[in-house]
Amino acid sequence: MLAAGGLRGDEVFGEIPGRNTVVVADKVAVNAVLAGCRPEFFPVVAGAVKALCHPDFAYHGPASSTGGSAMVLVVNGPIVRRLGINAGNNLFGQGVRANATIGRAVRLTMMNVMQTQPGLFDRATLGNPGKYSFCFAENEDESPWEPFHVSRGLRREQSAVTVYASNSLYQIYNQLAATPEPLLRCFADALCNLGVPNVKGYSQALLVFAGEHSEVLAKSGWSRHDVATFIIEHARRPVADFKRAARLPGDPTAADETTPRAIFERPDDFLIVSAGGRAGSWSACLPGWGNKWTRPVTMPIEERS
Protein backbone atom coordinates (compact mmCIF):
# COMPACT_ATOMS: atom_id res chain seq x y z
CA MET A 1 0.00 0.00 0.00
CA LEU A 2 2.76 2.42 0.96
CA ALA A 3 4.87 1.43 -2.04
CA ALA A 4 2.00 2.18 -4.40
CA GLY A 5 1.99 5.73 -3.09
CA GLY A 6 5.78 5.98 -3.07
CA LEU A 7 5.56 6.74 0.64
CA ARG A 8 7.66 5.96 3.68
CA GLY A 9 5.79 4.59 6.67
CA ASP A 10 6.97 7.37 8.96
CA GLU A 11 5.87 10.21 6.70
CA VAL A 12 3.62 12.64 8.59
CA PHE A 13 0.39 13.50 6.75
CA GLY A 14 -0.68 16.14 9.24
CA GLU A 15 -1.72 16.99 12.76
CA ILE A 16 -5.01 17.83 14.44
CA PRO A 17 -4.58 20.65 16.95
CA GLY A 18 -6.39 20.16 20.21
CA ARG A 19 -6.39 16.37 19.89
CA ASN A 20 -2.62 15.86 20.07
CA THR A 21 -3.05 13.75 16.98
CA VAL A 22 -0.27 13.14 14.49
CA VAL A 23 -1.34 11.22 11.39
CA VAL A 24 1.43 9.01 10.01
CA ALA A 25 1.42 7.20 6.65
CA ASP A 26 1.82 3.64 7.94
CA LYS A 27 -1.32 3.82 10.08
CA VAL A 28 -3.34 5.24 7.21
CA ALA A 29 -2.04 2.41 5.00
CA VAL A 30 -3.17 -0.23 7.50
CA ASN A 31 -6.64 1.30 7.52
CA ALA A 32 -6.69 1.35 3.72
CA VAL A 33 -5.96 -2.40 3.74
CA LEU A 34 -8.76 -2.92 6.27
CA ALA A 35 -11.13 -0.95 4.05
CA GLY A 36 -10.37 -3.12 1.03
CA CYS A 37 -8.49 -0.57 -1.06
CA ARG A 38 -6.36 -1.71 -3.94
CA PRO A 39 -2.82 -0.31 -3.53
CA GLU A 40 -3.25 2.10 -6.42
CA PHE A 41 -6.12 3.79 -4.53
CA PHE A 42 -3.80 4.87 -1.74
CA PRO A 43 -2.66 8.23 -3.20
CA VAL A 44 -6.31 9.35 -3.14
CA VAL A 45 -6.71 8.24 0.48
CA ALA A 46 -3.47 10.03 1.38
CA GLY A 47 -4.61 13.25 -0.31
CA ALA A 48 -7.97 13.13 1.47
CA VAL A 49 -6.39 12.59 4.89
CA LYS A 50 -3.96 15.47 4.28
CA ALA A 51 -6.95 17.65 3.37
CA LEU A 52 -8.70 16.71 6.64
CA CYS A 53 -5.60 17.88 8.51
CA HIS A 54 -5.45 21.24 6.70
CA PRO A 55 -6.13 24.16 9.07
CA ASP A 56 -8.88 25.54 6.81
CA PHE A 57 -10.86 22.34 7.23
CA ALA A 58 -10.87 22.87 11.01
CA TYR A 59 -11.33 19.15 11.58
CA HIS A 60 -12.47 19.12 15.19
CA GLY A 61 -15.86 20.75 14.56
CA PRO A 62 -17.24 18.76 11.63
CA ALA A 63 -15.74 15.53 12.96
CA SER A 64 -17.20 15.76 16.44
CA SER A 65 -20.43 17.76 16.01
CA THR A 66 -23.87 16.42 16.88
CA GLY A 67 -24.67 17.27 13.24
CA GLY A 68 -22.97 14.04 12.19
CA SER A 69 -21.25 15.08 8.98
CA ALA A 70 -20.01 12.79 6.28
CA MET A 71 -16.63 13.70 4.85
CA VAL A 72 -17.53 13.98 1.17
CA LEU A 73 -14.64 13.28 -1.21
CA VAL A 74 -14.84 14.62 -4.78
CA VAL A 75 -12.09 13.30 -7.04
CA ASN A 76 -10.93 14.99 -10.25
CA GLY A 77 -8.25 14.58 -12.88
CA PRO A 78 -6.63 11.77 -14.84
CA ILE A 79 -6.59 9.41 -11.84
CA VAL A 80 -10.38 9.07 -12.02
CA ARG A 81 -10.30 7.03 -15.22
CA ARG A 82 -7.20 5.12 -14.20
CA LEU A 83 -8.75 3.91 -10.94
CA GLY A 84 -12.28 3.53 -12.27
CA ILE A 85 -13.83 5.90 -9.71
CA ASN A 86 -17.52 6.18 -10.49
CA ALA A 87 -18.70 9.52 -11.88
CA GLY A 88 -21.87 8.21 -13.52
CA ASN A 89 -24.92 6.05 -12.81
CA ASN A 90 -25.73 5.36 -9.15
CA LEU A 91 -23.16 8.00 -8.22
CA PHE A 92 -23.79 7.91 -4.48
CA GLY A 93 -24.78 4.26 -4.38
CA GLN A 94 -23.14 0.89 -4.07
CA GLY A 95 -21.22 -1.24 -6.48
CA VAL A 96 -17.85 0.34 -7.29
CA ARG A 97 -14.87 -0.75 -5.26
CA ALA A 98 -12.87 2.48 -5.58
CA ASN A 99 -15.73 4.68 -4.36
CA ALA A 100 -16.63 2.31 -1.54
CA THR A 101 -13.17 1.63 -0.20
CA ILE A 102 -11.46 5.02 -0.57
CA GLY A 103 -14.17 6.70 1.50
CA ARG A 104 -14.16 3.80 3.96
CA ALA A 105 -10.40 4.05 4.41
CA VAL A 106 -10.73 7.72 5.27
CA ARG A 107 -13.47 7.06 7.84
CA LEU A 108 -11.53 4.18 9.42
CA THR A 109 -8.49 6.45 9.68
CA MET A 110 -10.64 9.06 11.40
CA MET A 111 -11.87 6.46 13.89
CA ASN A 112 -8.63 4.60 14.51
CA VAL A 113 -6.03 7.33 14.20
CA MET A 114 -7.78 10.68 14.62
CA GLN A 115 -9.71 9.83 17.81
CA THR A 116 -13.07 10.12 16.08
CA GLN A 117 -14.86 7.17 17.65
CA PRO A 118 -18.66 7.40 17.96
CA GLY A 119 -19.65 8.40 21.46
CA LEU A 120 -16.20 9.78 22.24
CA PHE A 121 -14.98 12.54 19.93
CA ASP A 122 -17.71 11.81 17.40
CA ARG A 123 -20.87 13.08 19.09
CA ALA A 124 -23.28 12.66 16.15
CA THR A 125 -26.91 12.54 17.23
CA LEU A 126 -28.02 10.59 14.16
CA GLY A 127 -25.05 10.49 11.84
CA ASN A 128 -25.81 9.57 8.25
CA PRO A 129 -25.01 6.67 5.93
CA GLY A 130 -22.35 8.77 4.20
CA LYS A 131 -20.27 8.38 7.33
CA TYR A 132 -19.44 4.83 6.23
CA SER A 133 -18.00 6.06 2.96
CA PHE A 134 -18.65 9.01 0.66
CA CYS A 135 -16.48 9.26 -2.43
CA PHE A 136 -17.29 10.04 -6.05
CA ALA A 137 -15.69 11.63 -9.09
CA GLU A 138 -16.77 14.49 -11.30
CA ASN A 139 -17.87 13.57 -14.82
CA GLU A 140 -15.46 16.00 -16.45
CA ASP A 141 -16.12 14.78 -20.00
CA GLU A 142 -19.79 15.81 -19.93
CA SER A 143 -19.64 18.76 -17.57
CA PRO A 144 -20.90 22.17 -18.71
CA TRP A 145 -17.90 23.73 -16.99
CA GLU A 146 -14.17 23.39 -16.60
CA PRO A 147 -13.20 20.58 -14.21
CA PHE A 148 -14.07 21.35 -10.62
CA HIS A 149 -10.45 21.20 -9.40
CA VAL A 150 -9.43 23.65 -12.13
CA SER A 151 -12.08 26.05 -10.82
CA ARG A 152 -10.28 25.74 -7.48
CA GLY A 153 -6.89 26.72 -8.86
CA LEU A 154 -5.30 23.46 -9.99
CA ARG A 155 -4.20 22.42 -13.45
CA ARG A 156 -6.35 20.19 -15.64
CA GLU A 157 -3.67 17.50 -15.87
CA GLN A 158 -3.34 17.31 -12.09
CA SER A 159 -5.43 14.91 -10.04
CA ALA A 160 -7.04 16.20 -6.88
CA VAL A 161 -9.41 15.30 -4.09
CA THR A 162 -11.70 17.83 -2.43
CA VAL A 163 -12.92 17.18 1.10
CA TYR A 164 -16.17 18.76 2.28
CA ALA A 165 -18.30 18.20 5.40
CA SER A 166 -22.04 17.74 4.97
CA ASN A 167 -24.63 16.15 7.21
CA SER A 168 -27.23 15.40 4.55
CA LEU A 169 -27.89 14.71 0.90
CA TYR A 170 -31.14 15.87 -0.67
CA GLN A 171 -32.16 14.79 -4.18
CA ILE A 172 -33.79 17.47 -6.34
CA TYR A 173 -36.30 16.40 -8.99
CA ASN A 174 -37.47 18.48 -11.93
CA GLN A 175 -38.52 16.83 -15.17
CA LEU A 176 -39.98 19.89 -16.95
CA ALA A 177 -37.42 22.67 -16.58
CA ALA A 178 -35.85 23.53 -19.91
CA THR A 179 -34.07 26.64 -18.66
CA PRO A 180 -31.93 27.26 -15.56
CA GLU A 181 -34.34 29.49 -13.62
CA PRO A 182 -37.11 26.99 -12.77
CA LEU A 183 -34.57 24.25 -12.17
CA LEU A 184 -32.53 26.37 -9.78
CA ARG A 185 -35.63 27.57 -7.93
CA CYS A 186 -35.98 23.97 -6.76
CA PHE A 187 -32.46 24.04 -5.36
CA ALA A 188 -33.03 27.41 -3.71
CA ASP A 189 -36.24 26.18 -2.09
CA ALA A 190 -34.61 23.01 -0.77
CA LEU A 191 -31.71 24.96 0.67
CA CYS A 192 -33.83 27.43 2.67
CA ASN A 193 -36.38 25.17 4.34
CA LEU A 194 -37.12 25.84 8.01
CA GLY A 195 -35.15 22.82 9.17
CA VAL A 196 -31.85 23.73 7.51
CA PRO A 197 -29.00 23.47 10.00
CA ASN A 198 -27.66 26.98 9.73
CA VAL A 199 -29.76 30.12 10.00
CA LYS A 200 -27.68 32.24 12.36
CA GLY A 201 -24.96 33.00 9.84
CA TYR A 202 -24.33 31.99 6.26
CA SER A 203 -23.96 28.52 4.82
CA GLN A 204 -22.16 26.72 2.05
CA ALA A 205 -23.48 23.99 -0.23
CA LEU A 206 -22.31 21.33 -2.64
CA LEU A 207 -24.52 21.07 -5.73
CA VAL A 208 -24.26 17.99 -7.91
CA PHE A 209 -25.92 18.34 -11.31
CA ALA A 210 -26.58 15.08 -13.14
CA GLY A 211 -27.06 14.42 -16.85
CA GLU A 212 -30.35 16.01 -17.88
CA HIS A 213 -29.97 18.98 -15.55
CA SER A 214 -26.35 19.42 -16.65
CA GLU A 215 -27.61 19.55 -20.23
CA VAL A 216 -30.05 22.33 -19.36
CA LEU A 217 -27.24 24.36 -17.84
CA ALA A 218 -24.84 23.59 -20.68
CA LYS A 219 -27.36 24.77 -23.30
CA SER A 220 -28.03 27.95 -21.36
CA GLY A 221 -24.37 28.88 -21.11
CA TRP A 222 -24.73 29.65 -17.42
CA SER A 223 -21.45 29.62 -15.54
CA ARG A 224 -20.94 28.25 -12.04
CA HIS A 225 -20.95 31.86 -10.86
CA ASP A 226 -24.32 32.48 -12.56
CA VAL A 227 -25.80 29.40 -10.89
CA ALA A 228 -24.53 30.42 -7.45
CA THR A 229 -25.69 34.02 -7.84
CA PHE A 230 -29.21 32.92 -8.76
CA ILE A 231 -29.46 30.62 -5.77
CA ILE A 232 -28.10 33.26 -3.37
CA GLU A 233 -30.86 35.58 -4.61
CA HIS A 234 -33.63 32.99 -4.24
CA ALA A 235 -32.62 30.94 -1.19
CA ARG A 236 -34.18 33.35 1.27
CA ARG A 237 -37.43 33.71 3.16
CA PRO A 238 -38.97 36.25 5.55
CA VAL A 239 -37.45 36.56 9.01
CA ALA A 240 -40.99 36.02 10.33
CA ASP A 241 -40.99 32.46 8.95
CA PHE A 242 -37.88 31.61 10.93
CA LYS A 243 -39.29 33.22 14.08
CA ARG A 244 -42.62 31.37 13.82
CA ALA A 245 -40.64 28.15 13.57
CA ALA A 246 -38.48 29.14 16.57
CA ARG A 247 -35.36 29.02 14.43
CA LEU A 248 -34.71 32.64 15.38
CA PRO A 249 -35.60 34.03 18.81
CA GLY A 250 -38.54 36.34 19.46
CA ASP A 251 -42.00 36.95 18.08
CA PRO A 252 -42.35 38.05 14.46
CA THR A 253 -42.94 41.77 13.95
CA ALA A 254 -44.70 43.42 11.05
CA ALA A 255 -41.32 44.33 9.59
CA ASP A 256 -40.17 40.70 9.87
CA GLU A 257 -42.92 39.69 7.42
CA THR A 258 -41.25 41.66 4.64
CA THR A 259 -37.62 41.40 5.70
CA PRO A 260 -35.87 38.61 3.80
CA ARG A 261 -33.16 36.53 5.39
CA ALA A 262 -30.64 35.03 2.98
CA ILE A 263 -29.05 31.66 3.65
CA PHE A 264 -26.03 32.21 1.42
CA GLU A 265 -23.60 35.06 1.12
CA ARG A 266 -21.01 34.59 -1.63
CA PRO A 267 -20.82 32.66 -4.92
CA ASP A 268 -17.65 30.91 -3.82
CA ASP A 269 -19.56 29.38 -0.91
CA PHE A 270 -20.98 26.95 -3.50
CA LEU A 271 -19.18 23.89 -4.75
CA ILE A 272 -20.71 23.04 -8.12
CA VAL A 273 -20.00 19.68 -9.72
CA SER A 274 -21.38 17.73 -12.67
CA ALA A 275 -21.74 13.99 -12.07
CA GLY A 276 -24.27 11.16 -12.08
CA GLY A 277 -26.21 9.21 -14.67
CA ARG A 278 -27.31 10.61 -18.04
CA ALA A 279 -30.93 9.53 -17.72
CA GLY A 280 -33.36 10.92 -15.15
CA SER A 281 -34.23 14.36 -13.89
CA TRP A 282 -32.34 14.16 -10.65
CA SER A 283 -29.63 16.24 -9.07
CA ALA A 284 -28.61 16.79 -5.47
CA CYS A 285 -27.73 19.40 -2.92
CA LEU A 286 -25.63 18.84 0.19
CA PRO A 287 -25.72 21.66 2.76
CA GLY A 288 -22.43 22.31 4.51
CA TRP A 289 -21.76 21.79 8.18
CA GLY A 290 -21.92 24.89 10.39
CA ASN A 291 -21.95 28.56 9.51
CA LYS A 292 -18.86 28.26 7.32
CA TRP A 293 -16.96 27.03 10.37
CA THR A 294 -15.17 24.56 8.13
CA ARG A 295 -14.00 25.21 4.59
CA PRO A 296 -13.63 22.61 1.85
CA VAL A 297 -10.04 21.79 1.00
CA THR A 298 -8.80 20.66 -2.42
CA MET A 299 -5.57 18.68 -2.24
CA PRO A 300 -3.45 17.62 -5.23
CA ILE A 301 -3.02 13.85 -5.38
CA GLU A 302 0.66 12.92 -5.42
CA GLU A 303 1.59 9.86 -7.44
CA ARG A 304 5.26 9.29 -6.74
CA SER A 305 5.82 5.75 -7.91
Place this chain on the structure above:
Amino acid sequence: MTEIFDPTSAPVVREVRLAPRPADLRGLRLGLIENTKFNSDALLLKLADRLRDRYGMSMTHMARKRSPSHEVDDAALATLKAQSDVVVSGIGD
Protein backbone atom coordinates in the same frame (compact mmCIF):
# COMPACT_ATOMS: atom_id res chain seq x y z
CA MET B 1 5.06 -16.19 10.77
CA THR B 2 2.10 -13.89 10.50
CA GLU B 3 2.68 -10.23 11.29
CA ILE B 4 -0.25 -8.34 12.78
CA PHE B 5 -0.56 -4.62 12.04
CA ASP B 6 -2.33 -2.36 14.51
CA PRO B 7 -4.62 0.13 12.71
CA THR B 8 -4.88 2.42 15.74
CA SER B 9 -2.65 5.08 17.18
CA ALA B 10 -3.00 6.98 20.41
CA PRO B 11 -2.69 10.73 20.85
CA VAL B 12 0.80 12.06 21.42
CA VAL B 13 1.20 12.53 25.14
CA ARG B 14 2.38 15.98 26.07
CA GLU B 15 2.98 17.33 29.52
CA VAL B 16 0.50 20.05 30.42
CA ARG B 17 1.04 22.08 33.54
CA LEU B 18 -2.06 23.73 34.93
CA ALA B 19 -1.81 27.28 36.22
CA PRO B 20 -2.06 27.52 39.99
CA ARG B 21 -5.65 27.94 41.12
CA PRO B 22 -6.41 31.18 43.01
CA ALA B 23 -7.37 30.64 46.63
CA ASP B 24 -9.80 33.55 46.50
CA LEU B 25 -11.66 35.10 43.54
CA ARG B 26 -12.23 38.48 45.18
CA GLY B 27 -11.01 41.40 43.11
CA LEU B 28 -9.46 39.31 40.34
CA ARG B 29 -9.48 40.15 36.64
CA LEU B 30 -11.75 37.96 34.51
CA GLY B 31 -11.20 36.93 30.89
CA LEU B 32 -13.81 35.20 28.74
CA ILE B 33 -13.58 33.01 25.65
CA GLU B 34 -16.73 32.68 23.59
CA ASN B 35 -17.01 30.16 20.79
CA THR B 36 -19.34 32.18 18.46
CA LYS B 37 -22.33 29.87 18.86
CA PHE B 38 -25.80 31.25 19.56
CA ASN B 39 -25.93 32.96 22.98
CA SER B 40 -22.38 31.99 23.91
CA ASP B 41 -21.54 35.66 24.53
CA ALA B 42 -24.83 36.32 26.36
CA LEU B 43 -24.27 33.39 28.71
CA LEU B 44 -20.69 34.39 29.50
CA LEU B 45 -21.59 38.06 30.08
CA LYS B 46 -24.31 37.02 32.54
CA LEU B 47 -21.74 34.88 34.30
CA ALA B 48 -19.36 37.86 34.40
CA ASP B 49 -22.13 39.94 36.02
CA ARG B 50 -22.64 37.30 38.70
CA LEU B 51 -18.92 37.07 39.40
CA ARG B 52 -18.69 40.86 39.63
CA ASP B 53 -21.62 41.02 42.05
CA ARG B 54 -20.43 38.13 44.18
CA TYR B 55 -16.64 38.58 44.16
CA GLY B 56 -16.00 42.04 42.75
CA MET B 57 -14.27 40.56 39.70
CA SER B 58 -13.75 42.83 36.70
CA MET B 59 -14.18 41.52 33.18
CA THR B 60 -11.12 42.72 31.25
CA HIS B 61 -11.35 40.92 27.92
CA MET B 62 -13.67 38.65 25.95
CA ALA B 63 -11.93 36.70 23.18
CA ARG B 64 -14.04 35.54 20.25
CA LYS B 65 -12.87 32.40 18.49
CA ARG B 66 -12.74 32.29 14.69
CA SER B 67 -15.40 29.59 14.90
CA PRO B 68 -16.45 26.83 17.30
CA SER B 69 -14.26 24.51 15.26
CA HIS B 70 -11.06 26.51 15.69
CA GLU B 71 -8.71 26.85 18.64
CA VAL B 72 -8.21 30.13 20.43
CA ASP B 73 -5.58 32.00 18.43
CA ASP B 74 -2.20 32.95 19.86
CA ALA B 75 -2.89 36.69 19.92
CA ALA B 76 -6.05 36.18 22.00
CA LEU B 77 -4.18 33.86 24.36
CA ALA B 78 -1.46 36.48 24.83
CA THR B 79 -4.06 39.16 25.61
CA LEU B 80 -5.88 36.90 28.05
CA LYS B 81 -2.61 36.01 29.73
CA ALA B 82 -1.63 39.65 30.12
CA GLN B 83 -5.01 40.98 31.22
CA SER B 84 -6.64 38.18 33.22
CA ASP B 85 -6.14 36.25 36.43
CA VAL B 86 -8.96 33.81 35.70
CA VAL B 87 -10.40 32.77 32.31
CA VAL B 88 -13.78 31.15 31.67
CA SER B 89 -14.38 29.36 28.38
CA GLY B 90 -17.89 28.42 27.37
CA ILE B 91 -20.16 27.48 24.53
CA GLY B 92 -23.67 28.31 23.49
CA ASP B 93 -26.13 26.87 21.01
